[in-house]
Amino acid sequence: MRPAVTQDRIAGVLAPVVTPFRPDLSPDPDRFVRHCRWLLRSGCSGLAVFGTNSEANSMSVEEKLELLDALVKGGVAAAALMPGTGHCALSDSVKMTREAVRLGCGGVLMLPPFYYKGVSDEGLYRNFAEVIERVGDERLRLYLYHIPPVSNVPITLELIERLLARYPGIVAGVKDSSGDWNNTRAMLERFKQRGFDVFAGSEVFLLENLRHGGKGCITATGNVNPGPIDRLFRNWRGADADQLQAGITATRNIVQKVPMIPALKSIVAHFGNDAQWRAVRPPLVELAVEPEAALIRELKATGFSMPGLG
Amino acid sequence: MRPAVTQDRIAGVLAPVVTPFRPDLSPDPDRFVRHCRWLLRSGCSGLAVFGTNSEANSMSVEEKLELLDALVKGGVAAAALMPGTGHCALSDSVKMTREAVRLGCGGVLMLPPFYYKGVSDEGLYRNFAEVIERVGDERLRLYLYHIPPVSNVPITLELIERLLARYPGIVAGVKDSSGDWNNTRAMLERFKQRGFDVFAGSEVFLLENLRHGGKGCITATGNVNPGPIDRLFRNWRGADADQLQAGITATRNIVQKVPMIPALKSIVAHFGNDAQWRAVRPPLVELAVEPEAALIRELKATGFSMPGLG
Numbered sequence: 001m002r003p004a005v006t007q008d009r010i011a012g013v014l015a016p017v018v019t020p021f022r023p024d025l026s027p028d029p030d031r032f033v034r035h036c037r038w039l040l041r042s043g044c045s046g047l048a049v050f051g052t053n054s055e056a057n058s059m060s061v062e063e064k065l066e067l068l069d070a071l072v073k074g075g076v077a078a079a080a081l082m083p084g085t086g087h088c089a090l091s092d093s094v095k096m097t098r099e100a101v102r103l104g105c106g107g108v109l110m111l112p113p114f115y116y117k118g119v120s121d122e123g124l125y126r127n128f129a130e131v132i133e134r135v136g137d138e139r140l141r142l143y144l145y146h147i148p149p150v151s152n153v154p155i156t157l158e159l160i161e162r163l164l165a166r167y168p169g170i171v172a173g174v175k176d177s178s179g180d181w182n183n184t185r186a187m188l189e190r191f192k193q194r195g196f197d198v199f200a201g202s203e204v205f206l207l208e209n210l211r212h213g214g215k216g217c218i219t220a221t222g223n224v225n226p227g228p229i230d231r232l233f234r235n236w237r238g239a240d241a242d243q244l245q246a247g248i249t250a251t252r253n254i255v256q257k258v259p260m261i262p263a264l265k266s267i268v269a270h271f272g273n274d275a276q277w278r279a280v281r282p283p284l285v286e287l288a289v290e291p292e293a294a295l296i297r298e299l300k301a302t303g304f305s306m307p308g309l310g
Numbered sequence: 311m312r313p314a315v316t317q318d319r320i321a322g323v324l325a326p327v328v329t330p331f332r333p334d335l336s337p338d339p340d341r342f343v344r345h346c347r348w349l350l351r352s353g354c355s356g357l358a359v360f361g362t363n364s365e366a367n368s369m370s371v372e373e374k375l376e377l378l379d380a381l382v383k384g385g386v387a388a389a390a391l392m393p394g395t396g397h398c399a400l401s402d403s404v405k406m407t408r409e410a411v412r413l414g415c416g417g418v419l420m421l422p423p424f425y426y427k428g429v430s431d432e433g434l435y436r437n438f439a440e441v442i443e444r445v446g447d448e449r450l451r452l453y454l455y456h457i458p459p460v461s462n463v464p465i466t467l468e469l470i471e472r473l474l475a476r477y478p479g480i481v482a483g484v485k486d487s488s489g490d491w492n493n494t495r496a497m498l499e500r501f502k503q504r505g506f507d508v509f510a511g512s513e514v515f516l517l518e519n520l521r522h523g524g525k526g527c528i529t530a531t532g533n534v535n536p537g538p539i540d541r542l543f544r545n546w547r548g549a550d551a552d553q554l555q556a557g558i559t560a561t562r563n564i565v566q567k568v569p570m571i572p573a574l575k576s577i578v579a580h581f582g583n584d585a586q587w588r589a590v591r592p593p594l595v596e597l598a599v600e601p602e603a604a605l606i607r608e609l610k611a612t613g614f615s616m617p618g619l620g
Contacts, residue, residue, distance in 0.1 A: 025400065025440075057398040057425035060405070061370070088367040088398075090335065090591055095370070113593045115367035115424065117460060123593035130335070130592055150427060152462055153593075281400055282440055283423045283433035283463075 009141065009172060009197055010082055010106045011215040013206075013230045015044050015222030016051025018264050019059070019067070021279040027063050029070035031277065035223075035268065036076050038309055043230030044222055047076070048109050048175070050084035052150055053220045053261055058281040061092050065099055078104035082218075086111030086145060090127060094134045097142075107141035109175055109218070114151040121159045132167055140170050147177035147201065154178075157190060164196055175218045177201030181208060188212045203229045204252055207245040210236040220260050224267045224306060225251050254298050258291050259284070266292045267299065272310030319451065319482060319507055320392060320416045321525040323516075323540045325354050325532030326361025328574050329369070329377070331589040337373050339380035341587065345533075345578065346386050348619055353540030354532055357386070358419050358485070360394035362460055363530045363571050368591040371402050375409055388414035392528075396421030396455060400437060404444045407452075417451035419485055419528070424461040431469045442477055450480050457487035457511065464488075467500060474506055485528045487511030491518060498522045513539045514562055517555040520546040530570050531562050534577045534616060564608050568601050569594070576602045577609065582620030 017039065020031035036047055049071070050056035050064050072078050085096040085108040093110065100108045112124050132140065146155040163171045173196050176184045184205060188198050197215040200206055206217045206229065216233055225248060232244040255263050262280055266287045269277035278286045327349065330341035346357055359381070360366035360374050382388050395406040395418040403420065410418045422434050442450065456465040473481045483506050486494045494515060497508050507525040510516055516527045516539065526543055535558060542554040565573050572590055576597045579587035588596045
């Protein structure tokens with residue numbers, strides 16, 4: 001394949017969009033499209049649908065493809081979408097990546113296969129290479145998803161080096177959810193000049209990431225706090241950048257006192273006045289009444305709001 | 311649901327059957343059916359198809375259902391089958407478990423959802439309970455799959471207690487691949503009188519497991535050494551039981567010097583004279599020439615053979 005021109009890439013704040021479920025736990029396309037539209041109105045440059053915080057792996061490929069289709073039919077610009085398409089099964093990753101490219105998605109965010117632990121870089125290289133070759137479309141923009149605390153399968157600098165050398169322009173960047181700024185900085189130093197876009201996996205590192213040449217962040221709390229995070233993204237060279245960073249970090253610290261995914265859903269349920277948003281699929285469990293009440297109280301005490309939601 | 315009669319359960323030696331792939335890495339039903347028939351002729355009482363050693367999670371649900379269908383159409387008795395049906399996605403687990411029950415499988419071996427780590431017993435309970443309720447068939451025999459070194463999501467004694475109390479007869483047992491005999495013994499002591507069948511996850515623990523009331527083993531090396539392992543299963547009360555145990559443990563120790571899944575495939579390829587068996591899906595990698603040659607040499611030196619293969 002011919003390396004494609006590397007322009008018009010997604011940058012800024014992306015939310016790994018939480019997925020609403022109906023009482024029978026089926027995915028709810030209507031609530032999903034509404035939340036995605038709110039996010040794009042409220043500060044998100046893009047939507048990393050089907051991420052860790054989306055309970056993506058708790059859904060079948062078919063369920064995710066239906067939601068993706070609903071988004072595009074619902075008028076959400078495909079160019080703003082960076083769906084998660086990495087699965088344990090090569091065939092699933094190929095199917096979903098192919099469909100994302102066909103729909104015109106701005107990129108895909110790809111987990112490594114995460115069942116086997118301690119696998120070799122050679123095996124992981126083959127996984128990503130097989131997906132790229134089988135999709136066989138130069139419009140593909142593949143962002144690697146490094147989240148060792150959950151996947152337990154890291155994406156090393158050496159693996160990135162090899163993929164980038166073989167598929168420049170296609171291998172477009174990374175989301176670093178290691179929580180280790182030294183790792184993010186190493187990725188930036190080594191790859192940022194080569195058309196490789198580094199997104200921090202949390203807004204806690206947004207300012208540092210931008211100061212070192214990164215492209216933004218893909219962050220759980222983008223689901224509930226997109227405006228203030230985007231404000232920092234747009235004003236990171238300003239005199240108040242550190243103050244803006246301190247503000248969004250403080251909000252993050254409140255949210256992550258409790259399990260993140262049910263917390264986000266409780267917040268959307270509360271501020272959107274829509275209790276059904278609380279539903280999670282097993283193995284997750286929604287927040288109990290008291291921790292939820294404490295979370296909402298603490299957020300409100302800071303002046304937190306979600307303008308225009310619900 | 312009414313608890314069903316708990317008789318005619320699978321017992322003995324089960325192989326988590328390795329899955330053959332064609333040169334394009336698609337699953338190969340013909341080779342699969344042939345290997346399954348050989349296993350049942352050669353000592354296996356049952357087949358735990360779609361286990362860890364089957365690269366089950368490297369295949370889509372559709373690919374696995376095609377293989378399962380080919381087995382039953384190929385004349386393999388469904389009652390001898392214990393397919394793996396546990397996925398990260400509730401919808402996938404339900405779909406595959408439902409189909410296994412419809413085909414008359416003797417049981418299913420169910421992984422917990424394994425993407426999220428550190429999840430609660432409550433969340434895991436809900437996962438298994440949802441599958442059982444949605445399948446809604448009293449013929450279901452659900453064996454829990456405890457393999458923390460790979461899944462990183464353990465199945466605790468407390469979780470078993472709760473599931474067994476709510477679904478007696480349906481929750482039929484466990485495969486313990488913790489590698490920790492103390493854990494297997496604790497499961498036996500607490501649950502064996504309650505229609506809960508404990509299988510060791512390796513033949514290394516077969517004799518101990520049988521002496522403490524266990525039902526057999528589900529073991530990787532069952533793919534290549536089913537005869538001798540079955541001999542111990544049938545003669546575990548005999549005077550030579552410890553000697554039989556020492557023999558199969560010695561063979562196991564040779565095989566597990568190298569990565570297990572490619573090792574098993576190399577052995578089947580060599581002794582069945584069929585090189586295509588070496589193929590693995592990413593993220594696994596086949597054995598290199600020299601480690602494979604060393605493995606085969608060492609096995610042959612012990613008199614190892616696979617009578618009737620190929």
